[in-house]
Amino acid sequence: MTDSPAEAKSFVKSVRVFLTVSGVIALAAGIILLVWPGKSATVIAGIAVAIIGAYFIIGGLVYIALAIFSREKGGWSRVGHILLGLLYVVAGVIMFANFYASSAALIIITMIFIGVSWIVDGVVSLSLLKNSTSRVWTLLYAILSIIAGIVVFFAPLYTAAVLWIIVGITLVVLGVVQIVRAITLKTTATEAEFIQ
Template identity: 45%
Template sequence: MSATETTEGTIKEAATDGARVLFGVGGLIAIVLGLFVIFAPKTTAGVTLTFVAALIGAYAIVTGIVYFGTAIFSRSLGGWSRVGHILLGILYVIGGVIIMSNLMTAGVVTALMFSIMVGILWLFEGVLAFATASKTDNKAWTIIYGIISVIAGITLLLSPMMGAMTLWWLLGISMVVLGFVQVVRAFKVGK
């Protein structure tokens, strides 16, 4: 066996070991986080929503400052454009400060908006399925899909908070399942 073959074998073994560790650790983290989401959905949702709201608030403040700075330092902006940039910058900063002043409420509003958006999308998907049912080969499945989609969309629109919590809980279940699959993959890599 030559030195080149030994080096290539060592590199492949190191890469396989690295993949095992990556899959295993990633899978275990997903399982733990998924179990937290499943067994403490309100707490984990609160932390996550607060973090997301903080990111949105920080983004709004930075964007406002950029608009304001552009209005002041740009040489190519005309009078009305400059005024528009200043007003937009002020609005962004005010919005960001409002978000940052109550992160939990902003997070809940974000979750509700997401849930309502998904509800509207599912409702439109169902209507679209009904509209295209006559042109498909599987009319029955298309109509069943349309019925389920419309019911799910209406349910989310009538109870967006319950829908948001259900989607959060389903995310936790998927994290546990996918984490378990990753851990199994960690033991199968290289064999």
């Protein structure tokens, strides 16, 4: 609890500002995802590709430098580090040279990974079915997880698009709720004490 009514009002005002700002950001992000789903996905994937590509290039240069400047490494170790470094640098350059293809590949690989992990999670749930105290829910979870994993695995781009839209809708709803919370937040000192 706060010590004075002025501090309570200040606290409520701070909370209101936080809720408003976070709500507006979520709402704006959700609208962007829904209005420009392809462009926003491309931008997000592009940022990821840029980070990964830069990591590959920098990592490759570090491996090459280790091979050249290390006095303790033997001949084969140096050759291995140079080859690995060159492979990293080439991969990074290819990612930057084929930005859109790299973005699409990253999305596909991510979605396939999610699909496979859901399938494995379902199989693991099935293996635990005998010892489960809630067999019906475990079986239902396993079946849904396997089916969802198969769908994601065989239709990764479609699934990514659907998930992107769901994320957009979720952000819009959460943004609106945050803004409404900010507007309806109590402002008097006695009401503010109940918030804490």
